[in-house]
Amino acid sequence: MNCDDVRRDDIPERYVAGKLPEGERDGYEAHYFECETCFAGLEAIRAVQSDLRGNESAIRALPAPRKVIVMRFAVPLALAAAILLAAVLYRAQNQAVPAVPVAVSPKPVDYTLLAKLEPPAYEPALRRGSADKAALRFVQAMENYRRRDYAQTIAGLHASLALDSGAAAPRFFLGACELLTGDWDQGTRDLEMVVASGSGPFLEEGLMLLAKASLHRNDPATARRELEQLVASKGDLAPAAGELLRQLDDLSSGQGK
Numbered sequence: 001m002n003c004d005d006v007r008r009d010d011i012p013e014r015y016v017a018g019k020l021p022e023g024e025r026d027g028y029e030a031h032y033f034e035c036e037t038c039f040a041g042l043e044a045i046r047a048v049q050s051d052l053r054g055n056e057s058a059i060r061a062l063p064a065p066r067k068v069i070v071m072r073f074a075v076p077l078a079l080a081a082a083i084l085l086a087a088v089l090y091r092a093q094n095q096a097v098p099a100v101p102v103a104v105s106p107k108p109v110d111y112t113l114l115a116k117l118e119p120p121a122y123e124p125a126l127r128r129g130s131a132d133k134a135a136l137r138f139v140q141a142m143e144n145y146r147r148r149d150y151a152q153t154i155a156g157l158h159a160s161l162a163l164d165s166g167a168a169a170p171r172f173f174l175g176a177c178e179l180l181t182g183d184w185d186q187g188t189r190d191l192e193m194v195v196a197s198g199s200g201p202f203l204e205e206g207l208m209l210l211a212k213a214s215l216h217r218n219d220p221a222t223a224r225r226e227l228e229q230l231v232a233s234k235g236d237l238a239p240a241a242g243e244l245l246r247q248l249d250d251l252s253s254g255q256g257k
């Protein structure tokens with residue numbers, strides 16, 4: 001593919017819309033990787049597109065269907081088991097210690113309210129012409145991320161990580177996409193790998209996402225540790241972490257009301 005092909009066949013428009021057949025897509029990606037002019041043209045089209053998308057809701061929530069089905073049966077069963085167990089325990093307790101009133105436990109706090117996610121911003125920062133295969137795969141995968149097709153992004157990021165498992169950017173966005181598609185456990189594991197490296201451009205954002213995942217698990221103690229680490233870092237996300245900590249405290253102090 002050359003510059004003339006790109007212009008004649010409206011390749012960038014079709015590419016951004018996700019409507020290029022695979023062969024043409026690969027050819028175009030290989031070309032704009034090397035061609036400054038076509039890359040600039042692509043960026044211009046993306047800029048227009050992201051303006052149009054500005055008002056779209058930030059997250060397309062994707063509930064995992066299988067989980068929903070399992071939950072439908074699991075909850076009543078678990079509930080029935082819990083009620084049965086409570087009845088048995090209550091009877092046992094009343095027989096053993098008749099005079100002690102049963103302590104009323106405070107209403108549990110729902111920290112998942114604070115677990116709202118925004119997809120992390122992605123700006124391609126690849127040096128033109130110096131791309132290796134893993135980096136090219138990463139850029140390809142992130143085309144799906146721009147379209148908010150997180151499942152496709154995950155598949156592409158796995159392909160990139162298969163070529164370079166230690167790369168921070170694909171690991172970070174893999175974790176983010178997993179959280180965004182409801183796979184909080186796997187997302188947490190991948191983001192922990194990013195944060196465990198202890199430095200790099202994704203450390204702070206990784207910590208923030210981990211804190212959200214902890215809140216989603218209703219684990220405020222871990223979330224608090226992660227947010228306090230962010231505040232202590234005095235980085236770009238320190239103010240946001242401080243604000244989230246304050247909301248966490250508000251929720252905690254409202255306990256039992």
Ligand SMILES: [Zn+2]
Nearest residue numbers: 002003035038
């Ligand atoms: Zn070109």
